[in-house]
Amino acid sequence: MGLHTPMYDMHLALGAKMIDFHGWEMPLHYGSQVEEHHQVRNDCGVFDASHMSTTDITGPDAESLLLKVLSNNVTLLQKAGAGHYSAMLNEQGGVIDDLIVFRMDDGFRLINNAFTRDKVQPWLQQHAAGLDVTIRPRDDLAHFAVQGPNTIERLGSVLNSGRVQIIGGLQPYHGHCDGDWFLSRTGYTGEDGIEILLPASQAVDFFNELIGAGITPIGLGARDTLRLEAGFTLFGNDMDEHISPYSANMHHVVAMEPAEREFIGRSALEQQLAHGISEKLVGLVLEERGVLRHGQPVRIASVGEGTITSGSFSPTLGKAIALARVPVNTAERGEVEIRGRWFPVRIVRPRFVRHGKILI
Template sequence: MGQRTPLYALHLAMGAKMTDFGGWEMPLHYGSQVEEHHQVRQECGVFDVSHMCVVDVGGANAEAFLKHLLANDVARLDLPGKALYSVVLNEQGGVLDDLLVYLTASGYRLVSNASTREKILGWLHLHSPSFDVTLHERRDLAILAIQGPQARAKLSQLVTVARAALIKELKPFQGLEEGGWFIARTGYTGEDGLEVMMPADDAADFFNELVGAGIAPIGLGARDTLRLEAGLNLYGQDMDETVSPLVSNLAWTVAWEPASRAFIGRAALEAQLASGVPSKLVGLVLEERGVLRAHQVVRVEGLGDGEITSGSFAPTLGKSIALARVPMATGERAEVEIRGKWFPVRVVRAQFVRHGKVLI
């Protein structure tokens, strides 16, 4: 039996089809994955993401500690609650995980993936003895993500006056505390929305209240197609310990300045830059009927082969799309092998939909 969030029984009561995700029993959908996808794109929906790992980092050396561990630079967090997206690298420049880090009143809050919980906790504890820091895993919290163009307006009607005021003022990539809840304006769908971290004991009642107010529950199936349309990486598929951010469309998460900041993996990335980055992560669009799937071979004439890392039918587009790692010089056309046959695909920037707008 896998691990369960505080909402497990409620998911069953709502008719969710459950699935294993990184060792957790999570809702795949509540009836129709495609309808849930459209619900988020057009209105809003609520996801249970309480399986994610939350760690509060404090102490006199918290900033120096995270400057060493993260490829991005927490010195960029110049306002209370401001958030930063970063990767955590090993010495070889491979991606151990991707995460969000928030500046808080008492230090920093990290939110990382459920499937890498033990690995990241071990990594933090491995490197913490060299710094005056405290690490506090927040298993007492649940997280609900309310995503979609109507998310902020609808949520504001269901919370206290003080929390509604915070939601109104909250900037993108910012998270602030109010009355024991931490409300952040980030997301994983390509739409506007909020993540609410709250005491686990509050989660079931609030989830029920959201659904009762017409905010549909959304499962992991739609979460995956939404993030794929947005061109957002999934750890373990689009990047992992064997590849660097430079070949994962994540070079923007690496802060090279100041040059004196010796973050873990920096030397390996610099060596890769010096020798030439061999590949890149791009978007693919299949113009014919068929479905693009992870691990299908991508053939680029005159350059060699690549591989699809994530692929699916995109409900917003009505076409099959994918993220694929291909040779660096790849242009606008390629071919994908599907069941022994080769199909032409269009190569595009790895972002298909953002804020409801089709970008390709």
């Protein structure tokens, strides 16, 4: 039997098709993945993200620990509630995990992938040796992502007046504690949205309130097509422990300044920069009928070869799209092998749809 979030029985009651997701039994969809995708793009939906890992790090040396183990510079988060995207790297510069880190009143909060916790928690403990820090996995919390252009309006009928005022004043990548709730303006869809962490004991009642307010439950299937359209990377597909952030369009999560900050993986990244980055992540659009999938070969005439890292049908574009790792000096056209045949693809910036607008 797989791991369950507090909403497991509700997912079943709502008719969800459940699948194994890295050891968790999670909803793929509740009837139509495509309809759920459009619901988020055009209105609002809620994802149960309680399988994700939340860790609070407190103590006098909390900042020192994160300056060492994260690629981004947490001193840039100067006020409580400020957050940014970051990565945890190994000594070779590969990505152990990607995550969001927030500065809290008494330390920091990390929100990272569900299936990396068995690596992340020991890694944090290992590098916390000798430091005055407390590392607390927050398995007592549930996590909802309410996403879509009408999120703020829809939540106005569910949250109390104080929390409505909080979410209305949040800037992107900022959060705010209200008692034992944490509300942040973050998400993984390319739309506006609010993520809510709350005690697991309150999760089922709150999920019921969201559904009762007409906020549609959304499964992992639409979550994947939404993030792919937005050009957001997925750990395990687009990057992993053998892939540099520089080869995964994650330059912005690496802070090389100040030069004296010796974070794990820095030396390897400096060597990569000195020798030149040879690969990059691009977007692909298949103009003909067909399906783009992880692992399919890509070739670019007179340039070289690459591989699709993530691919699917885009409900918004009505075409197959993908992210692919290719030579850095790639051209505007290429080919993808699908079932033994080569099909032409257009190579674009890896950002297809944001805030409801088609960008390619």
